[in-house]
Amino acid sequence: MTVQLLERRATQPAAAVKMAIADCDIHPSPKSMEKEVYPYLEKRWQRHLETYGVRPRQGFANGPAFPKGQPDASRRDAYPPNGGRPGSDLDFMRQQHLDPYNVQLGILNPLRGGQGVQNGDFSAALCRAINDWQIAEWTSKEPRLKGSVVVPYEDAAASAAEIDARAGDTNFAQVLVLSRTAEPLGQRRYWPIYEAAARAKLPVAVHAFGYGGFPVTGGGWPSYYIEEMVGHAQCNQSVLTSMVMEGIFERLPTLKVILVEGGFAWLPALAWRLDKVWTRLRDETPHVKRPPSSYIRQQVWVTSQPTEEPEPRRHLLDTIEWMGWDRLLFATDYPHWDFDDPTQVLPPRVGEQQRRQFFMENARAVYGITG
Amino acid sequence: MSRHVIAATRDLPPGGRRVVTIKGRAIAIFNIAGEYFGLLNRCPHQGGNLGEGRLIGLVESGEPGDYRYSRPGEILRCPWHGWEFDLRSGRSRCDPARIQAKCFAVRVAPGEALGEGDYVLETFPVTVEENYVVVEV
Numbered sequence: 024m025t026v027q028l029l030e031r032r033a034t035q036p037a038a039a040v041k042m043a044i045a046d047c048d049i050h051p052s053p054k055s056m057e058k059e060v061y062p063y064l065e066k067r068w069q070r071h072l073e074t075y076g077v078r079p080r081q082g083f084a085n086g087p088a089f090p091k092g093q094p095d096a097s098r099r100d101a102y103p104p105n106g107g108r109p110g111s112d113l114d115f116m117r118q119q120h121l122d123p124y125n126v127q128l129g130i131l132n133p134l135r136g137g138q139g140v141q142n143g144d145f146s147a148a149l150c151r152a153i154n155d156w157q158i159a160e161w162t163s164k165e166p167r168l169k170g171s172v173v174v175p176y177e178d179a180a181a182s183a184a185e186i187d188a189r190a191g192d193t194n195f196a197q198v199l200v201l202s203r204t205a206e207p208l209g210q211r212r213y214w215p216i217y218e219a220a221a222r223a224k225l226p227v228a229v230h231a232f233g234y235g236g237f238p239v240t241g242g243g244w245p246s247y248y249i250e251e252m253v254g255h256a257q258c259n260q261s262v263l264t265s266m267v268m269e270g271i272f273e274r275l276p277t278l279k280v281i282l283v284e285g286g287f288a289w290l291p292a293l294a295w296r297l298d299k300v301w302t303r304l305r306d307e308t309p310h311v312k313r314p315p316s317s318y319i320r321q322q323v324w325v326t327s328q329p330t331e332e333p334e335p336r337r338h339l340l341d342t343i344e345w346m347g348w349d350r351l352l353f354a355t356d357y358p359h360w361d362f363d364d365p366t367q368v369l370p371p372r373v374g375e376q377q378r379r380q381f382f383m384e385n386a387r388a389v390y391g392i393t394g
Numbered sequence: 395m396s397r398h399v400i401a402a403t404r405d406l407p408p409g410g411r412r413v414v415t416i417k418g419r420a421i422a423i424f425n426i427a428g429e430y431f432g433l434l435n436r437c438p439h440q441g442g443n444l445g446e447g448r449l450i451g452l453v454e455s456g457e458p459g460d461y462r463y464s465r466p467g468e469i470l471r472c473p474w475h476g477w478e479f480d481l482r483s484g485r486s487r488c489d490p491a492r493i494q495a496k497c498f499a500v501r502v503a504p505g506e507a508l509g510e511g512d513y514v515l516e517t518f519p520v521t522v523e524e525n526y527v528v529v530e531v
Contacts, residue, residue: 092476093473093476098442098473098474099446099447099448099473099474100442100443100446100473100474360473360474360475360476361475362440362474362475363440364440364441364474366441367439367440367441
């Protein structure tokens, strides 16, 4: 639990708020599918949605696997005054989030964009429509925001086609996949996604959640939401291990991967463990030519939120030192309930250069966006 | 410390709430079944607006499978991360000794008494027939 916040309030916010920041995880929602997304969705799929609905790959459950800690997983103060879901009103997002925190670069991650939908053609059509919607309703209206190329990741060929179609479009900063997939994300069936992303010079962001259909922890289906919340750290470790050991980074040395919303304190320990075991089992995976940590150190980034809040807080700084300050991208997860406030997220004694890296320079480097 | 008149009681009925700014500080005022409570409108964890939090009861458990729900409406849950605060003390449920929301005394004063003493009237007229909600800041 975290908490040495009262004493630093007097000095911290002013300085931190003035600094231009990048927020690498913002969740936009359509005000209405009919009004905002249908214009980009073929009639056939509009009727399909109305008749059959969306069937995710998780048994017979609709929506997320577990109920959330707040309605719609959102801050209770994030509902736009003119109605609609949190994250559905650009003006309110500016007023509540982008302006007061001086967010100069915001990465949009639409989470209900047709990913993980069992009907593959429907999934591809929905993803394509959500990508058009991001341009029409968000990035063309607000230059501080950049979209994600949402792809139907269970169909890698369709995903690669969507990435190729968006390549070079500066409305998009990255390709988005989710962490819970039909198979671990390093496996061959997904390789065309990474190859297309590398061709398009777009990083691939792996956002927590998704619809793999498997238990949300490594040990089975848990009883409580809190177990799902901390389970993302396990899932991210499996995703990253799969990517490294299947040799994606060795094959695609320009590929950049960003792990979003799974925390980060687990990363140093995973890298240590992988390196140790790799020295003993190297001949099992000879295509992995270097120590696993060296690929992670060069081609993998993680977003900060939800930041671990150890006590004493200096342990957080130790953890970041072990990862490298150049690996971490600040993110708020706005408008979701586990939002991190940029004025509070780092302990007070972090230096100016490290703050700049954490809040902006790392993001500009990974997205190739100059200020 | 000064006493600020922020509303007529009929404008802040049971179940009502209001955020007022006094001396540059945003303060969330709640009427819970006729009792008034005031908290700084800023969560001591990361700064969420407590005035937009949900009022819940106290859930306690002696052991797994055994739950008790009491004090309905007296626990405020931050709209961001769900930290719970006891409206009567400002103390957080998870770390009551160290994490506390700042409380302000709120009481009711009759209109006729407001002419005496050092009440600060912010922006509205007062009549002797009515009662008023007063915050000490």
